[in-house]
Amino acid sequence: MDSASVKVPPMKDLTIDNITENTIVINSQSSDQRLTYVMERLVTHLHDFARETRLSTDEWMAALNFLVKVGQISSDVRHEFILLSDILGLSLLVDAIDHPKPPASTEGSVLGPFHTHEAEDMKHGDSMSHDPQGEPCLVVCAIKDVKGNPIEGVKIDIWETDSTGHYDVQHAERDGPDGRCVMRSDKDGVFWFNAIVPVPYPIPHDGPVGQLLKLLKRHPWRPAHMHFMFEKPGWDHLITALYIRNDPYETSDAVFGVKQSLIVDFTSADAEIAKKYGVKEGTKFLKHDFVLVDEKETERLRDENALKALKALGRKIKLLNHLPVPDVD
């Protein structure tokens, strides 16, 4: 690059007191207002963090080496930065910001690092788990809008661990996907499948995130749950999970995913249910309805919440493509 194109103000003798404003200035040369705003807040918080802790060079180096390890253990089937975000409460927070839920709609939960794009399409009634050690269960669900109307043709991703608490991708010698599937809701909004009763399991703690949890004296356990993701054009993308009541980790989930409204009970299939769905009488049975929100309603609510929250923080902003940028007029 030609030095003649350097247009930033002269920057020399940067100190504890002036480095932040200067970094913000040099980061403000693009015409992307959103990028400029996000970088301004990032640099401000990063620098304030260092100033408020008087971060030492040793601590800084330890943190950077930790982050290298988080990146290096990540792979196509393991996203350690998502895991780090999960245990720091950031994932829950971002989901709550981006997917506000009106009353009566299904709440969201954390995506976690184990969703993949290789799950097989299955028909209603198929078995998504082939683990013979798992306790079989029948799951019958319906998808509705907030007024109770069924929603047809929703693409549903479902995934859970095997009976040992491991997702398929955590087994090095696996043949292909298992414990996961994709299906679609019928004209009554219904989808149903056979699976195994979820078990509690520790998040992967053999890597840097596990070391951090240990340092913090935190356990790595998640209560038993089954993940669901719902997608249909016009409807707000819903990532959620159902949690089994009275799990020992119900109130101390390592990734903060549990919501009261997402805790469910398994019952037993009676004779009628068993006959209707072709399972043995007494099979564990879960019935649950999910309520999706219209995309426009989510957008309206998100905008409204953003403007209200930022006004409360005393920030003068406007929305550009539904995302805050400074309002400089």
Place this chain on the structure above:
Amino acid sequence: MDSASVKVPPMKDLTIDNITENTIVINSQSSDQRLTYVMERLVTHLHDFARETRLSTDEWMAALNFLVKVGQISSDVRHEFILLSDILGLSLLVDAIDHPKPPASTEGSVLGPFHTHEAEDMKHGDSMSHDPQGEPCLVVCAIKDVKGNPIEGVKIDIWETDSTGHYDVQHAERDGPDGRCVMRSDKDGVFWFNAIVPVPYPIPHDGPVGQLLKLLKRHPWRPAHMHFMFEKPGWDHLITALYIRNDPYETSDAVFGVKQSLIVDFTSADAEIAKKYGVKEGTKFLKHDFVLVDEKETERLRDENALKALKALGRKIKLLNHLPVPDVD
């Protein structure tokens, strides 16, 4: 881990408004007060960043994928997280916090990602660069304390690029270290060596940090400089660099390292200098003195600055092993 050992308060239904305090509580179970404080400030700033930007799920995912790439391009000879810290002004800030400089002492500058531990020990007068395309220069330095007394036996690390602006480790086919050395000051505090006149160069911009700079419309250039690191028990570890006056990037260093007091002039070796140091008359010549600070004085100044700064921020803290922790009595 036994669920009976779960001692954190019940955490369910975490929201935008209560996730931060709950994450801080669960992170406060260790007896390490410093760790607890650092994590509290980290989580607070991370969450405030997301709340103030109303960070979207897409932006969050893009950021996490970016961080994975930063980790994955890192290696024994490339630390992309240091580079990221450098271009965000964090490296300069942490150095300024950790190594306060009394008047008359040599200021610090950024370490950068290219210091290695494989440089060869050299005697005074040796050539540290074997690049035939470089413009030869003679560098004669002395190390003193703030009262002007020479300091003997300081270990000095010196490193610079070749004439193309690349460090040795950036050449895949290199034989061993070049453009770097370690030497020690003599009883007069003196050390001297032959090198090449530094050239401006871009920081590595073929990776994720380079992509970020491009997005931000920032150039990746650093003004011509030579790195120095000084180590001797009892003296504050000094990481610094000397910058050549009138470099086109003098006022827009991509990593914020330039300080007025570190800008130097090359002259030409006259007949006397040439004879004394065994170089050709007219060889580029740099003479510079470095002033180290007593470790105790640095510690005292660091403590004083920390207490003053945190008081100004309205935080009630005390120092534990010279690092701030909340003062709860």
